[in-house]
Structure formats: C-alpha cells, structure tokens
Amino acid sequence: MSELKPADPNWEENCRAFFERQEINRTFGITMPVLRPGYCELEMPFDRRFTQQDGVLQAGVPAVLGDNAGGYAGLSLFPAGSNILAVEFKINLLAPGRGQRFQACARVVKTGRTLTVNDIEVFAIEGETRKLIAKMQQTAIRVDIRPA
Amino acid sequence: MSELKPADPNWEENCRAFFERQEINRTFGITMPVLRPGYCELEMPFDRRFTQQDGVLQAGVPAVLGDNAGGYAGLSLFPAGSNILAVEFKINLLAPGRGQRFQACARVVKTGRTLTVNDIEVFAIEGETRKLIAKMQQTAIRVDIRPA
Amino acid sequence: MSELKPADPNWEENCRAFFERQEINRTFGITMPVLRPGYCELEMPFDRRFTQQDGVLQAGVPAVLGDNAGGYAGLSLFPAGSNILAVEFKINLLAPGRGQRFQACARVVKTGRTLTVNDIEVFAIEGETRKLIAKMQQTAIRVDIRPA
Amino acid sequence: MSELKPADPNWEENCRAFFERQEINRTFGITMPVLRPGYCELEMPFDRRFTQQDGVLQAGVPAVLGDNAGGYAGLSLFPAGSNILAVEFKINLLAPGRGQRFQACARVVKTGRTLTVNDIEVFAIEGETRKLIAKMQQTAIRVDIRPA
Numbered sequence: 084m085s086e087l088k089p090a091d092p093n094w095e096e097n098c099r100a101f102f103e104r105q106e107i108n109r110t111f112g113i114t115m116p117v118l119r120p121g122y123c124e125l126e127m128p129f130d131r132r133f134t135q136q137d138g139v140l141q142a143g144v145p146a147v148l149g150d151n152a153g154g155y156a157g158l159s160l161f162p163a164g165s166n167i168l169a170v171e172f173k174i175n176l177l178a179p180g181r182g183q184r185f186q187a188c189a190r191v192v193k194t195g196r197t198l199t200v201n202d203i204e205v206f207a208i209e210g211e212t213r214k215l216i217a218k219m220q221q222t223a224i225r226v227d228i229r230p231a
Numbered sequence: 232m233s234e235l236k237p238a239d240p241n242w243e244e245n246c247r248a249f250f251e252r253q254e255i256n257r258t259f260g261i262t263m264p265v266l267r268p269g270y271c272e273l274e275m276p277f278d279r280r281f282t283q284q285d286g287v288l289q290a291g292v293p294a295v296l297g298d299n300a301g302g303y304a305g306l307s308l309f310p311a312g313s314n315i316l317a318v319e320f321k322i323n324l325l326a327p328g329r330g331q332r333f334q335a336c337a338r339v340v341k342t343g344r345t346l347t348v349n350d351i352e353v354f355a356i357e358g359e360t361r362k363l364i365a366k367m368q369q370t371a372i373r374v375d376i377r378p379a
Numbered sequence: 380m381s382e383l384k385p386a387d388p389n390w391e392e393n394c395r396a397f398f399e400r401q402e403i404n405r406t407f408g409i410t411m412p413v414l415r416p417g418y419c420e421l422e423m424p425f426d427r428r429f430t431q432q433d434g435v436l437q438a439g440v441p442a443v444l445g446d447n448a449g450g451y452a453g454l455s456l457f458p459a460g461s462n463i464l465a466v467e468f469k470i471n472l473l474a475p476g477r478g479q480r481f482q483a484c485a486r487v488v489k490t491g492r493t494l495t496v497n498d499i500e501v502f503a504i505e506g507e508t509r510k511l512i513a514k515m516q517q518t519a520i521r522v523d524i525r526p527a
Numbered sequence: 528m529s530e531l532k533p534a535d536p537n538w539e540e541n542c543r544a545f546f547e548r549q550e551i552n553r554t555f556g557i558t559m560p561v562l563r564p565g566y567c568e569l570e571m572p573f574d575r576r577f578t579q580q581d582g583v584l585q586a587g588v589p590a591v592l593g594d595n596a597g598g599y600a601g602l603s604l605f606p607a608g609s610n611i612l613a614v615e616f617k618i619n620l621l622a623p624g625r626g627q628r629f630q631a632c633a634r635v636v637k638t639g640r641t642l643t644v645n646d647i648e649v650f651a652i653e654g655e656t657r658k659l660i661a662k663m664q665q666t667a668i669r670v671d672i673r674p675a
Binding site for chain 3: 610
C-alpha cells in the first residue's frame with residue numbers, strides 16, 4: 084500500500100489522545116513505541132492476571148492488544164473529527180502466549196471513506212527472541228465524533 | 232446438533248477445574264452460571280478498567296469472555312485427559328459494550344476427534360434488558376494433557 | 380432480532396431483480412425457494428464441475444452459495460436505491476460437501492444504516508437427510524445504486 | 528517464517544497431482560504458475576459466468592481461488608501420504624473483482640503436525656496494473672490419505 088497520507092494534520096496528537104482515553108491500556112500496561120501513518124506498534128508485559136489453564140496468555144488477550152493497534156493504525160489515516168470502532172476481527176493463535184512481553188504490529192491494508200481493513204501480527208518477546216504468536220485481520224469503521 | 236453425549240463421565244468436574252485454573256477468570260470477575268454438555272454460559276460485570284475511548288468495553292473484552300465460554304463448551308464433550316486450545320475465532324461487534332453485566336452463551340456446532348467449532352453470542356444486560364452485542368465463531372483443538 | 384421491517388415496499392421485487400442480474404446464479408444452478416424480510420434460502424444441485432480432490436464440493440463453493448444468500452437477506456431490509464456488497468465473511472467447513480443438493484439459510488443478525496451482519500448455515504441434502512456442512516458469518520455494506 | 532523444508536521429497540509432484548484431480552480448477556480455468564515449499568500462486572481469467580449484479584466477480588470467487596492456493600502451499604510442507612482439507616477461512620473483499628485475470632498468492636504462516644495457517648492475497652491484473660482485491664486467512668488440516 085502506497086497512499087498512506089494522513090488526512091488530518093493532527094493525526095498523531097489525535098491518536099495519542101485516544102490512547103490516553105482508553106482505560107484498558109493502563110490496565111494491561113500497554114505502551115505505544117511506534118506510530119506512523121497507517122502503522123502502529125503496541126507492547127504489553129506478560130501478566131499472570133491474564134493467563135489461562137497452562138499459565139500462558141488467554142486467547143482473547145492478543146486480540147485486546149491487536150485490536151487496539153489496528154484501531155490507531157486505522158485512525159491515523161481518517162479525517163479530523165473521526166472516531167473509530169471495530170466492526171469485526173478474526174485471529175489465529177499460532178503459538179502459546181509465553182514471553183517477557185508482547186508486541187502487536189498493525190498495518191492498514193486498505194482504507195476508504197467508511198471502512199479500514201488492517202493486518203495485525205502479535206509477537207512474544209523473550210530476550211533476543213521474537214516469535215509470531217497470533218495473526219489477525221480486522222475491519223473497523225469511521226464514525227463522526229459526537230459532541231460531548 | 233443432537234449427539235451431545237459427554238465422552239468423559241467427569242466432564243463437569245473437569246470443566247470446573249479448568250475454570251479455576253484460569254487466572255483471567257478472577258481478573259475479569261467471570262462466573263459460570265450454566266454448564267451443560269456442549270453448552271456454557273459465562274458472565275462478567277461491567278468494569279471500567281476494560282473500557283475504550285467511549286467508556287464502553289474494548290472490542291477484545293467480549294472476545295475474552297466468549298473464547299472462554301467456547302472453551303468449556305468444547306471441553307465438555309472431549310474424552311478424559313484432554314486439554315483444549317483456541318485455534319482461531321472471528322467476532323463481529325454488533326453494539327457498544329454498555330451494561331451492568333455481560334453474558335456469553337457458547338454452543339458446540341460440531342465436535343470431532345480433534346477439533347470443535349463453537350457458536351458464541353455475547354449479550355449486555357441492563358436491568359431486564361438483554362441485548363446482543365457480539366457474535367463469534369470459534370475453532371478449538373483437543374490436545375493431550377501433558378503430565379506435570 | 381425483532382425489528383425485521385423492510386424499509387423498501389418493493390423489497391421482494393428488488394431482491395429478485397438482483398438475483399436475476401447475478402450471472403453466477405445461472406452458472407451454479409442456484410434457485411431461491413424462500414425469501415422473507417431478513418431471511419433467505421438458496422439451493423443448488425451437486426455439480427461435479429465444482430469439486431476438489433475427493434470429489435466433494437471445493438471449500439469456496441459453500442461460500443459462493445452462502446455469500447449470495449446473505450446478500451439477499453441483508454438487501455431485503457435496506458432502503459430503496461440500495462446496492463449491497465460483501466465486506467468480509469468467515470466460514471467453517473464442518474463436513475464434506477457431498478449430497479444431491481445444497482441449501483444455504485441466511486438470517487440477518489444485525490442491520491444498520493451502513494452495515495448488515497448475517498449468520499448463514501449451509502446444508503447438504505441427500506434424500507430425507509439434511510446435514511450442516513458449513514457455518515458462515517458475513518458483513519455486508521449498503522451503497523447507493525449508481526445511475527447507469 | 529524460515530523452516531520451510533518440505534517433509535516429502537515428492538512434494539511438488541504430489542501437489543501437482545492434487546491440482547489435476549480438482550475438477551474446479553478446470554471449470555474456473557485455474558493455472559499454477561508458481562509453486563514453492565510453503566508458497567503457491569494460482570491464476571484464473573476473468574469469466575462473466577462468475578459475476579454478480581455489477582458485472583464483477585461474486586465475493587465467493589476470490590475465495591475459491593485463494594482457498595486452493597492455500598491448500599497447495601500447506602500441502603507442500605506436509606509429510607508423504609497427506610491429504611489436506613480447509614477447516615475455515617476468512618476473507619476481506621477490498622476492491623471490486625474487475626480485471627483481465629486474477630492471481631492468488633498464498634504463503635504458509637505456521638505449519639504444524641496437524642494444522643497449517645495460511646495468509647493469502649488475491650489480486651486483479653489489468654495490463655501492467657496489479658491491484659489487491661482480497662485478503663484471506665485460512666486454517667487447513669492434514670489428514671491421512673485413505674486407501675482407495
């Protein structure tokens with residue numbers, strides 16, 4: 084995809100403001116090391132509170148991280164005054180969610196006036212090792228921000 | 232689906248033991264009001280810690296709840312000595328995750344020797360009102376429990 | 380879902396006109412035995428031309444049938460002047476596509492101003508037997524019909 | 528993904544034999560210009576017989592092409608004596624299926640003893656232009672070939 088021009092000059096500030104307003108980011112310890120037009124990386128530490136029967140991340144947790152990464156990637160290309168909501172996503176769990184921390188890399192595959200489609204990969208990081216643990220395909224929709 | 236005979240006479244005890252071992256259930260305040268062969272209902276309260284920019288549940292949260300509900304529904308039909316892992320799921324978000332509590336209803340659509348496919352609906356409950364907020368289709372795999 | 384009131388008084392005529400304009404229906408021998416607001420059933424005969432290595436339907440074929448069924452179900456509730464396009468779908472193949480004919484039953488789960496989400500089941504029919512062979516979840520979008 | 532060593536020395540011959548046995552390839556005019564371990568490209572011409580109301584490919588058609596491409600990519604890494612079946616797939620339709628011919632590029636994301644997960648892109652080709660029209664994520668399962 085080539086035409087990754089943000090339509091809103093304040094796209095970065097706007098994405099970061101959204102990030103701050105999402106309480107779930109604080110709860111999961113999510114940070115945003117990388118944000119570019121149409122691309123976003125989020126990270127979170129391993130946290131025993133979010134594990135399943137084998138002591139690894141429950142399958143919904145990479146989806147929490149990946150869904151937010153896709154949201155910022157998509158939002159970065161929308162015009163000013165836009166809110167973004169997930170319409171749907173599909174995730175394949177490829178390996179156990181075991182590691183020191185987890186990274187979601189989201190990339191806009193197609194953006195339009197209404198919808199954005201994002202490709203998202205989630206990795207487990209342990210020391211120098213980075214392993215793909217989930218792959219996700221997400222559709223999100225642009226809606227107008229409603230005046231408060 | 233008619234042939235919902237559990238293969239393991241201890242299916243219920245086994246599912247409840249899995250539930251107890253999943254730390255995420257405590258973290259999200261998840262309870263299991265209903266468990267039958269091939270069917271499971273889970274509930275969780277609304278919790279501001281899991282919200283996005285509009286103060287409603289982030290899109291991954293119904294997936295956390297629904298994935299676990301599908302897991303117990305699938306596990307209830309597997310033979311003794313089985314572990315269950317999510318292979319993949321797809322979720323459509325149909326309405327904002329706003330309410331007093333949330334309920335996931337998971338039903339096995341097809342169970343086999345290796346895979347189970349589950350249909351999952353997630354509802355928001357507010358007083359007497361119960362509203363469908365997400366619909367999910369999940370594939371999970373049976374694996375042998377490894378000796379500790 | 381309760382509010383299945385068609386917005387277009389000519390909904391049925393309109394859906395049938397769409398059906399006629401889809402060349403693929405003729406190619407696959409698809410018929411439309413049932414059409415109600417928010418619900419559609421399509422059928423097609425078994426056809427050796429659409430089979431894979433084991434002589435059963437290739438996995439994309441139930442998707443062809445189910446996608447069209449979802450399209451008419453969704454279109455039936457849209458206002459006059461609407462075209463409908465598939466945004467995405469997910470399908471689980473549950474049993475081999477073997478039988479005399481195949482039936483897709485599509486039902487609108489949620490309809491909005493822009494999107495419709497549909498639940499679709501595909502069955503194989505052999506004499507008196509009707510077997511679920513695929514389950515599908517589809518998102519489609521309303522767009523204005525462009526003047527020719 | 529690095530470990531793309533075929534387990535079956537006859538992997539290529541085997542994949543091509545599967546291709547020949549799939550009647551749907553002849554019906555859709557599908558060819559296989561590229562086959563490597565864990566990767567496959569298929570092509571098909573535009574064909575009016577497979578179109579929807581706007582004269583472009585019906586949404587299930589890129590799924591037919593992509594599903595087969597994923598099947599050969601996955602099969603290429605399986606041991607001798609393997610059959611492969613689609614468990615499920617999800618496809619996003621990104622642009623109308625309009626062009627002279629269509630190309631599906633499938634790549635194995637993760638292969639295991641039982642399952643393979645594939646990432647598939649479908650392009651429309653018109654002269655020198657190649658446009659992404661669909662993105663697909665597929666899960667397929669290895670089963671033993673049953674003696675005839």
